[in-house]
Amino acid sequence: MTETLDAPTQVGASNADKGVARTGARRTSWTPAWVAYLQAAPIALVFLLFFILPLIATFVVSFWNYTEYSIEPAFALTNYQDVFYGCFSGSSGLCTTFATYLSTLKFVAIVWAMTLAIGFTIAYFLAFHIRTLPMQIALFMVCTIPFWTSNVIRMISWIPLLGRNGLVNEMLLATGLIDRPLEWLLYSDFAVSLALIHLYTLFMVVPIFNSMMRIDRSLIEAAYDAGASGWQTLTNVIIPLVKPGILIGSIFVVTIVTGDYLTIGIMGGQQIASVGKVIQTQINFLQFPIAAANAIVLLAVVLVTIWGMLRLVDIRKEL
Amino acid sequence: MTILKETRGGVTRRSILKASAAIAGAGVITKVTGFPAIAQEKVTLRYLSTAVNQSPAIAEKAGEDLGIKVEYIAVTTDDVAKRVITQPNSFDLVDTEYFALPKLLPSGNIMGLDAKKIKLADKIASVIREGTVAGKKIGLDGTAPAEVLYLPDEEATEFAEEPTDFLTLIPTTYNADTLGIRPDLIDGPVESWASLLDPKFKGKAAILNIPSIGIMDAAMAIEARGDMKYGDKGNMTREEIDATIAALIEAKRAGQFRAFWTDFNESVNLMASGEVVIQSMWSPAVTAVRTQGIECKYQPLKEGYRAWASGFGLPVAIEDREKDAAYEFINWFLSGWAGAHLAKQGYYTAVLETTKEAMEPYEWAYWFEGKPAEKDIHAPDGKLLEKAGATRDGGSYDERMGRVACWNAVMDENIYMIRKWNEFIAA
Incomplete structure (x- = not known):
């Protein structure tokens, strides 16, 4: 069980690094050093071709000039100035970019806190309260049911549920709890948060559950024998030991929510801004350079966030 | 997304008929190109547009009538323009909105259509050609088709001030x-x-x-x-x-x-x-x-109303054989059947006369004359x-x-x- 669940988490961490490190540690006389590089080569090549090169292209294009129908090589900072247009002019309102990031940040905070609370609880239940392995597997599969349909279908399904004439409103009206439909159930911050939490809780459950399964049960017994209460065991033994799981889960959730624009678009009735949507609109109007500049800014924000999170927990040491 | 229209299920009477139609069609092409060996194959037109205009029935009928295989490439409105500019070799015929022209034309990726090769060019509705309906001038705010319809020559990248023999787009559908x-x-x-x-x-x-x-x-x-x-x-x-x-x-x-x-x-x-x-x-x-x-x-x-109009354009990179086929297809498109098919979905068409001939009188009366429907009105799919x-x-x-x-x-x-x-x- 632990082994199978390990695999995805490790992939999530850093594949190439690990492969190399392990081979190095266990090197035997009959395995030449270059074998390790050869093993890492396919993924390195894929990354180079489909990630590093496009990223470099995006970075380069973000300095180009553009018209309605063409982009021209140049080294101009105008795109970045346009991204931050009005941000430092000292006017009363927030500029578009800051307002957009602030709104995104709000969702990141809400969704992170909620998925952590729910995800931790589910993982705890699965790891410590379910005794048999088949049952753990079965319940774990139950957690993945929402992922059996496509993302878009899942989001559209919220509409008949939360809409003005949706099931929830009809039920509340029928029970007499409200006398007119609740408008804020759909196309609102609430709807966006709900859909995001629903979508991404599993990304929190998996790594935390994985970390919990690795905890040596005798540690918990020892804590109990030493007179610790259930709460003390949780805060002094379990939480410190599942920190890497929490961190990996948090990285998943934070990065995905920062870049998400489909969920925010559909559940927010497109009335709530997201960086992704801004980029999409610009691309649709062939303004590739400014879209690239926006993408680079977004990437920088995500990287800084991850850097900050990694400083909280030394993930390499803990794993 | 590509939609390929193909008959399945082995040799049927229908497929034999189709095949003979194809050979007949190819025969016409043979005379044009003079390369019988190549011309044996059906000519394929890659038709780029939004999904709304891409009726499978039109592709099928064109296949039967002309022996041309129409291969649909369906993308969104914005993506049509993006594709014309970024991948001009990926299609043979584009059906795009007139309002995209001020962006598309300067890119040099589309070329004018020769009005002399379009049989019904003079019959194209006056709302598109002149911006008039029943002799009266209509609102021309925005990118009115009449203002972006003509080119000084085939490969021009600027619009002509007055009517010429080269058209930017041949209208397919428009509406208010x-x-x-x-x-x-x-x-x-x-x-x-x-x-x-x-x-x-x-x-x-x-x-x-x-x-x-x-x-x-x-x-x-x-x-x-x-x-x-x-x-x-x-x-x-x-x-x-x-x-x-x-x-x-x-x-x-x-x-x-x-x-x-x-x-x-x-x-x-x-x-x-x-x-x-x-x-x-x-x-x-x-x-x-x-x-x-x-x-x-x-x-x-x-x-x-706020109006829009969409029409056929040709990419500069088109090969001669495909170009001939594209003209043939456009002429067929204006000749009635395709127009009637689209009109039954509520669109207006380029040549009203041929559309009228291809529709039942009660359908024409409902869709174009604003009269109460004499019988039930059905969509093309029934x-x-x-x-x-x-x-x-x-x-x-x-x-x-x-x-x-x-x-x-x-x-x-x-x-x-x-x-x-x-x-x-x-x-």
């Missing part, structure tokens, strides 16, 4: 757009674009989140409300854009809008579910709501659209197209407009 409403959920009549921003519909209105079209609908509403007068709604100045966006932000903050939509289906869902009772809408979307048995009206408004006795919203062709106020457009200040639009979304 207005607001869609749910009459069952609205008290009292809706007569003006101003209703879109009327606080009466607070939390129940929607507009398009396609900036170039959404801002024009907003401008129609703001002008109708009497707030300001635009020089040209399709080509606003920076001040006009600022004022329009400010009014939109005010309405958004006051909770006027339930949602914005970008995809045709989203507008159908919003309307059908009752989330929205008044919104900018496209004609086939209104039909889609109605076929679900839900009341929905394409409400004519006193300020007039679905019931209207019961006998119904009339088309907005009336006849002359009444609808004659009251066009502006056309879908790309503004000179497009880049600035999009920045302001993003500000509106983030507000």
